[in-house]
Amino acid sequence: MPTVLLVRHGRSTANTSGVLAGWTPGVGLDDRGREQAEALALRLGELPLAAIVSSPLQRCQETVAPLVAKTGRKRVTEKRLGECRYGDWTGRKLSELVKEPMWRVVQAHPSAAVFPGPDGESMAAMAARGVAAIRHWDARIAAEHGPNSVWVACSHGDVIKAIVADAMAMHLDNFQRIVVDPGSVTAISYTETRPFVLRVNDVGGDVSAYQPPKVKRRRRRSSDAVVGGGAGA
Structure with missing residues (x-):
């Protein structure tokens, strides 16, 4: 099956101000985030990408814009990849939220966490x-x-961490152990019986390993893991 390159948006103005942005409109990339977006376009732009799918939020749309321009591949918006809806926590300082009783639930038992408020x-x-x-x-x-x-x-960070946790058959309560930085790439390949997590939180590695093999007839990716670990890409 295909390989998905999960990209977390570049650093945003909310990241640098310590605010939980959620679905707040108008939160874009800061200067560092725009640099990360350009770097991602340089790294991934030479790959024959079949699709570029993005969260509808501005910081993600801005992150893939240079990649869209470089590849000419149309961007598709997918609402289900949007940030968690943090309800009444949206727009608040993380330094304030850490004092909330539910902060410990989010950290230690996230599968039980429901953010307050109607949204x-x-x-x-x-x-x-x-x-x-x-x-x-x-x-x-x-x-x-x-x-x-x-x-x-x-x-977004929490969404990607949850996807990685699922691919690793890890309970959601352990997903806070995963780190996904702004502008990072995480690669997962899904097969008929299991996903393979190929790379996590890569912020500068060589991506040539994701070039599809040049074969006359495309082979189906094996669902078997290599015993002993294999020789790598």
Whole structure:
């Protein structure tokens, strides 16, 4: 099956001000974030990307814009890749939220965390929609472009961490152990029986390993892990 390159948006103005942005409109990239977006376009732009799928939020749209310009590949917006809806926590300082009783739930038992307010979402619901979106697009891209395809999905830290946790068969309560920095790339390949997590939180590595093999007839990716670990890409 295809390989998805999960890109976290570049550093945003909310990141630098210590604010939980959520779905707040108008939160874009700061200067460092724009540099990260340009660097991502240079790194990933030479790959034959089958699709560029993005969260609808401005910081993700801005992150993939240079990659869209470099590749000429049309950007597709996927609402299910949007940030968790933090409800009444949205727009508040992280330095204030850390004092809230629910902060410990978010840290230690996120599967039980439901953010307060009428627009608040549970972290479990966020994880479910994020995973569903990735699996939906991966199957669609496999059908349309073949099993060796490579594609990009741009999303947010918690969403990507939840997708990685699912791919590693890790309970959501452990997903805070995963680090996903702004502008990073995380690679997952889904097969018929299991996903393979190829790379996590890569902020500058060589991506040539994701070039599809030059074969006359495309082979289906094996679901078997290499005993002993293999020789690498």
